[in-house]
Amino acid sequence: MSDVALPSYQRIRHVLRQELERGALVPGDRMPTERELVERFGVAHMTVRHAIDGLVRDGLVVRRRGSGTFVVRTRPMARSATRLQSFSDELGGAVVGGRVIRQQEIRPDRDVAEALAMSWNGRVVELVRVRTVDGTPASLQQVFIPFKFAPGLARDDLTDRSLYQYLAEAGVTLDRAEQRMFAVAAQDWHAELLGVPISTPLLAAERLSRDPENHPVELARTWSHPDLSVWVEMNR
Structure with missing residues (x-):
C-alpha cells in the first residue's frame, strides 16, 4: 500500500518518523508545534494531533504540559x-x-x-x-x-x-x-x-x-x- 492510500494522520506520522530516523532532530529537541505542522502539511489540527499521538505511542516523543512535544528517541525500540x-x-x-x-x-x-x-x-x-x-x-x-x-x-x-x-x-x-x-x-x-x-x-x-x-x-x-x-x- 502506498503512502498516498494512507489516512492523512498516518502519512504525517510516517513522514515525521522517517525524519527522526534520519537525524533531523535528536533526543532532547523540541518538535515543531501543531500550528507549524498544520501549515506544513495543510491539514486540520486534529489530524496533526492524531499523528503526534502515534509518535507518543511509539515512544519516540513525549508531551510536556506548557512546554511542547520533545524527542526522546529517534527510532522505536x-x-x-x-x-x-x-x-x-x-x-x-x-x-x-x-x-x-x-x-x-x-x-x-x-x-x-x-x-x-x-x-x-x-x-x-x-x-x-x-x-x-x-x-x-x-x-x-x-x-x-x-x-x-x-x-x-x-x-x-x-x-x-x-x-x-x-x-x-x-x-x-x-x-x-x-x-x-x-x-x-x-x-x-x-x-x-x-x-x-x-x-x-x-x-x-x-x-x-x-x-x-x-x-x-x-x-x-x-x-x-x-x-x-x-x-x-x-x-x-
Whole structure:
C-alpha cells in the first residue's frame, strides 16, 4: 500500500518518523508545534494531533504540559523474536549496551536445576544484566548456564558483550530453543532497574536453549520495558 492510500494522520506520522530516523532532530529537541505542522502539511489540527499521538505511542516523543512535544528517541525500540539470536542481533541497528547487576557461580534452585537437567547440587553461573537501547533501559535479563559449559563466565566482563558470542568463542553452539511469553506486573527490583513504577505491566519471557545434542545450555528470563515491542513474522 502506498503512502498516498494512507489516512492523512498516518502519512504525517510516517513522514515525521522517517525524519527522526534520519537525524533531523535528536533526543532532547523540541518538535515543531501543531500550528507549524498544520501549515506544513495543510491539514486540520486534529489530524496533526492524531499523528503526534502515534509518535507518543511509539515512544519516540513525549508531551510536556506548557512546554511542547520533545524527542526522546529517534527510532522505536523493537526486537525480533523470529530466530534464536542474541539481544543485540534482535535489536538490529540500535546501539545496545548493558550493566551487570549480578554475576556469580551458585547452586541452582530446584526449578532451574530441573529445567537444565542438572542434579540439585550442581553449579550454574547466574548473570543478571540491564540491557539498554540507545542508552535507555530496555530489558532486564537473568540467565543461568551450567558451569561446565562456560567456567570463565563468572569472572569475565560481560558488561557490553553478547553472551551468545561469548558462548560461541567458548565452543558452545546453540541450536534451538523453546520460549514462552507472558505479562507480569513489575516487582520492586524490576521497577528500579527498568525505571518504571511498581506494578507496571511488563512483557516477560522464559527461554530454554539447547545445543545440537539437545543438552539444555541456557535458561534465560527476561522482563522487557513497556516501550520495547516484539516483532514476530508469521507465514501462512
